[in-house]
Amino acid sequence: MKLKVYADRMSQPSRAVLVFCKVNGIDFEEITVELSKRQHLSPEFRAINPLRKVPAIVDGRFKLSESHAILIYLASAFPGVADHWYPADLSRRARIHSVLDWHHQNLRLGAATVVLNTVLAPLLGLQLNQQAAAEAERILISSLSKIENIWLKGNGQFLLGGLRPSIADLSLVCETMQLELLDEKDRDRILGPHKKVQQWIESTRNATKPHFDEVHKVLYKLKKKLSEQQPNQPDGVMESRIRTPPTSKM
Amino acid sequence: MKLKVYADRMSQPSRAVLVFCKVNGIDFEEITVELSKRQHLSPEFRAINPLRKVPAIVDGRFKLSESHAILIYLASAFPGVADHWYPADLSRRARIHSVLDWHHQNLRLGAATVVLNTVLAPLLGLQLNQQAAAEAERILISSLSKIENIWLKGNGQFLLGGLRPSIADLSLVCETMQLELLDEKDRDRILGPHKKVQQWIESTRNATKPHFDEVHKVLYKLKKKLSEQQPNQPDGVMESRIRTPPTSKM
Known part of the structure; x- marks a missing residue:
């Protein structure tokens, strides 16, 4: 199942995750959660992230929020990501x-x-x-x-x-x-x-x-x-x- | 050279790092930097952490600040630390x-x-x-x-x-x-x-x-x-x- 990224491009941490996925050729689906329309407060999004914040990801059955944690996870879980993004050292x-x-x-x-x-x-x-x-x-x-x-x-x-x-x-x-x-x-x-x-x-x-x-x-x-x-x-x-x-x- | 931990026990992130070192049997030297005496603003401490915050560590020639980063580093660099503290999964x-x-x-x-x-x-x-x-x-x-x-x-x-x-x-x-x-x-x-x-x-x-x-x-x-x-x-x-x-x- 394709990685899902829940994001609003007006949110700076959302943009960081989206740019990262695109630069690293990660196959993902972008799902827009418009903050100005309060879509992050909907019951549907609450089931994705009970903290009601973007960005959030769903990778298979695994759900994760907080952009730094997401960037680290993606850099570690997707083998095509070059070492300089999150060095093994x-x-x-x-x-x-x-x-x-x-x-x-x-x-x-x-x-x-x-x-x-x-x-x-x-x-x-x-x-x-x-x-x-x-x-x-x-x-x-x-x-x-x-x-x-x-x-x-x-x-x-x-x-x-x-x-x-x-x-x-x-x-x-x-x-x-x-x-x-x-x-x-x-x-x-x-x-x-x-x-x-x-x-x-x-x-x-x-x-x-x-x-x-x-x-x-x-x-x-x-x-x-x-x-x-x-x-x-x-x-x-x-x-x-x-x-x-x-x-x-x- | 022994790990050095610069800390003030009145600071909650300092305490987290100190408890972690002690529980995990990490051999370290605690160096007190008293915030109430403004010791974190001294030129000596600035050479350890230019951000002038405790806790900070020095491990050999490596200097590091921010308690979460320190905890992750210690859990990764010291082989005696049990997996539950910072799981490999x-x-x-x-x-x-x-x-x-x-x-x-x-x-x-x-x-x-x-x-x-x-x-x-x-x-x-x-x-x-x-x-x-x-x-x-x-x-x-x-x-x-x-x-x-x-x-x-x-x-x-x-x-x-x-x-x-x-x-x-x-x-x-x-x-x-x-x-x-x-x-x-x-x-x-x-x-x-x-x-x-x-x-x-x-x-x-x-x-x-x-x-x-x-x-x-x-x-x-x-x-x-x-x-x-x-x-x-x-x-x-x-x-x-x-x-x-x-x-x-x-």
């Missing part, structure tokens, strides 16, 4: 686990909370929260600095000095891609000072093309829609967007 | 990864934030935050319900129906132990309704004795000290403790 593997563990309460918490409270909340029927966005921006900027100065230290194009990407690169880059939804000025302010991070995003995109852009298409489309809503931006855009949620046009 | 291993990944933004975020903002902040030179504590309590209670109803479903004493503990049991139980620092009424209110969770904590403690209690001694000592500060508690204790931080006696 114990210490290299351990350092990848370490980056993935760190990710949760740092880059992910920062980026996801900023984007949610600056752009996405109204599209999900939630309130924007300016204070939460400001606090999360501090976490996000501190996380980007750590990636720039600790994990991208050295000459490798990828995290931990790697010459080829691992599942940690894919997971973290898909998270930073969510920042595409911010207004360009805000995005430049946050990402601009982190030159190695920008290069690393580009390297990961190149190493996984054309699948990376194909899976991110829905994000680029929403980015365009959001920018068309506010054609002539004054200064302090993030603040103005928080005060005037663009709910009406979605 | 791919799907059992994947489900343990899934619980550990979930832990970060759920039980850990909830429990650590509640305890920090109800009891610990003043001891670390920080402000208590009543709103943060209330929000975190919702995350904590929801997390405990998920553990009770999803992962402790069935007849096994441990997570995922296990008959013996895994690194996920140890990590999550060490986190719940931090709730010992709350006032008894608050602790009973939060943990009381979760009978299976209580039994699971006891099972994990029994499966790792006498090391579990030995490593948690510092927590029991602080619990006693905190309870002596407020001998006759009125109702609404958590609230009153937030308003009157017990800084003076520490």
